[in-house]
Amino acid sequence: MSSGTKQHPGVILVTGGGGYVGSHTVVELLNANYAVVAIDNLSNCQVSNGKPESLNRVEKLTGKKVVFYEVDIRNKDELDRIFKMHKISNVIHFAALKSVGESTQIPLSYYENNVGGSNNLFQVMHDNGVKSLVYSSSATVYGIPLALPLTETHPTGQGCTNPYGKTKYFVEEIGKDLCSAYPDWKVVSLRYFNPVGAHPSGIIGEDPSGIPNNLMPYISQVAIGRRDFLRVFGSDYDTKDGTGVRDYIHITDLAIGHLKALEKISSPSFKGFQAFNLGTGRGYSVLEVLKAFEKASGRKVAYKLVDRRPGDIATCYSDANLAKTELNWVAEKDIDEMCRDTWNWQNNNPNGFS
Ligand code: NAD
Ligand code: UDP
Numbered sequence: 001m002s003s004g005t006k007q008h009p010g011v012i013l014v015t016g017g018g019g020y021v022g023s024h025t026v027v028e029l030l031n032a033n034y035a036v037v038a039i040d041n042l043s044n045c046q047v048s049n050g051k052p053e054s055l056n057r058v059e060k061l062t063g064k065k066v067v068f069y070e071v072d073i074r075n076k077d078e079l080d081r082i083f084k085m086h087k088i089s090n091v092i093h094f095a096a097l098k099s100v101g102e103s104t105q106i107p108l109s110y111y112e113n114n115v116g117g118s119n120n121l122f123q124v125m126h127d128n129g130v131k132s133l134v135y136s137s138s139a140t141v142y143g144i145p146l147a148l149p150l151t152e153t154h155p156t157g158q159g160c161t162n163p164y165g166k167t168k169y170f171v172e173e174i175g176k177d178l179c180s181a182y183p184d185w186k187v188v189s190l191r192y193f194n195p196v197g198a199h200p201s202g203i204i205g206e207d208p209s210g211i212p213n214n215l216m217p218y219i220s221q222v223a224i225g226r227r228d229f230l231r232v233f234g235s236d237y238d239t240k241d242g243t244g245v246r247d248y249i250h251i252t253d254l255a256i257g258h259l260k261a262l263e264k265i266s267s268p269s270f271k272g273f274q275a276f277n278l279g280t281g282r283g284y285s286v287l288e289v290l291k292a293f294e295k296a297s298g299r300k301v302a303y304k305l306v307d308r309r310p311g312d313i314a315t316c317y318s319d320a321n322l323a324k325t326e327l328n329w330v331a332e333k334d335i336d337e338m339c340r341d342t343w344n345w346q347n348n349n350p351n352g353f354s
Contacts, residue, residue, distance in 0.1 A: 008034050008035070012090050015095035017039060018045035020054075021195060022038065024251045026066060029258075030058070037086050039082060041071065045353075061203050076124055089266075091132070102164075115174075132185075134262060135171065139192065141172060142156055151319040152275050188261040190278050191318075193316070194246045196216040197341040198345030202348040216248070216342055219290060219293050221346070224346050230301060230302070232290075232306065234308035236308075237308075240285055243286035244285065244313070247283050247316060249280055254278055254331075257327070263327075276327060279317060281317065283317035284335055290303060296343050
């Protein structure tokens with residue numbers, strides 16, 4: 001959309017705006033002429049000039065200023081100050097700790113940050129009359145799939161095996177309770193499958209701190225020479241080649257899903273709580289992703305087949321039809337583009353944002 005397009009009314013508050021999904025969503029919001037205020041406590045960001053480096057780069061990419069405040073969502077007074085300073089119409093809530101493994105070691109920090117922080121945020125929203133929320137949820141709320149593909153009607157919460165997944169589930173439940181208690185509250189929960197890739201410009205992307213837990217950043221660090229080989233966790237699953245199957249989704253498609261959710265939630269007919277899967281509806285095995293990455297990068301990616309990772313499931317992919325019919329959203333980018341854009345980002349930024 002051109003910058004001459006009329007600005008949307010109201011301001012979108014983006015929590016966790018310096019992070020991977022947040023920064024890519026801010027790009028799409030600015031490109032679509034939304035006014036954005038981003039907040040982040042900088043706990044998982046590279047910082048320069050007091051701002052997440054990701055957002056400095058978003059400014060370069062879009063040619064627009066990003067209004068940013070260093071704010072922790074656990075601090076109600078700081079949050080309140082932001083709501084008093086800006087005429088916020090909707091909140092997109094990304095801020096969270098997100099490591100499954102770490103959450104099993106320090107569960108209280110996860111509950112405090114993700115559940116306590118969200119509860120604070122919702123209280124401050126309520127006090128300031130802002131009752132429209134797009135929430136960053138995860139397919140992890142479905143636990144172990146009882147049937148595939150996963151539809152939004154699949155039970156949630158029951159098979160969540162780790163504290164991180166439970167925090168995502170609990171916050172959804174808070175959202176449902178808010179909508180039951182107050183008819184003017186509206187919540188769209190977006191259940192992401194496996195977000196990967198980077199902005200096609202190669203200017204922003206995913207920059208995990210330490211050793212990556214997730215497949216795609218690990219593969220790309222092997223390809224660039226930062227790691228020796230990929231450990232493929234499990235080759236005896238009941239899948240096409242024995243390795244785990246997931247529904248990978250390009251980060252730009254995911255980001256655009258948030259704009260579609262904003263449109264939905266802003267329509268006068270929308271009421272209450274609604275969850276949507278954001279996925280492609282198709283699964284790729286670990287070895288298929290690895291081969292696609294080799295093709296996209298022209299690099300060989302060494303790997304070793306090792307034992308299964310505890311807590312992993314064989315197969316997980318979405319039914320993406322509800323988002324298609326209700327949000328008018330479909331994931332457009334395929335696995336080759338996901339790998340190409342991951343590699344472009346990695347190759348241009350061998351050390352991420354630092
Ligand atoms: P990220 O770590 O890159 O971004 C999260 C941001 O939130 C970080 O910049 C961090 O500094 C900030 N933050 C954390 N706690 C905060 C607090 N108390 N106050 C203010 N800021 C805080 O993670 P991401 O991958 O961009 O994930 C964003 C959201 O998407 C999270 O809610 C995550 O649970 C959800 N999600 C991510 C994935 C994924 O694979 N990336 C999958 C499903 C769901
Ligand atoms: N995986 C792997 N090696 C790694 C990281 C992940 O084989 O170093 C596999 C993992 O077992 C799963 C898939 O890649 O089958 C996706 O894992 P990821 O951690 O990216 O996402 P998850 O679906 O577990 O959230």
